[in-house]
Amino acid sequence: MHFIAGVILSTIFQTAHVMPDSVYPLPDEEGNIENNWVVHHLFPHISHVHYPKISPIIKEVTDQYGITYREQPTFLKAIGQHAKMLKLLGRKR
Numbered sequence: 001m002h003f004i005a006g007v008i009l010s011t012i013f014q015t016a017h018v019m020p021d022s023v024y025p026l027p028d029e030e031g032n033i034e035n036n037w038v039v040h041h042l043f044p045h046i047s048h049v050h051y052p053k054i055s056p057i058i059k060e061v062t063d064q065y066g067i068t069y070r071e072q073p074t075f076l077k078a079i080g081q082h083a084k085m086l087k088l089l090g091r092k093r
Helices: 002-017 048-065 075-090
Strands: none
Touching: 002 075
8 A cells, every 4th residue: 555655656756856857956065955946846735636727827928928838748658757857867868
């Protein structure tokens, strides 16, 4: 039971956070991240079931202000992009 729950949770969270085009800025000497103008959880108290309805609104606002809005068209596409990222992370340097 815990294994299945872990696989489901990791699949959902990882595909939402680790993608090949994700940006991981580094902090400066004081530990500050200069371009961290907002966390990626814009609406922490809104249930994920509302995301399909609010996504077009967020996309419109980010376009208006020239902010990059990253999205995958389907969950399967997100899984594929995540697998690509894991392959990149697993390469020898």
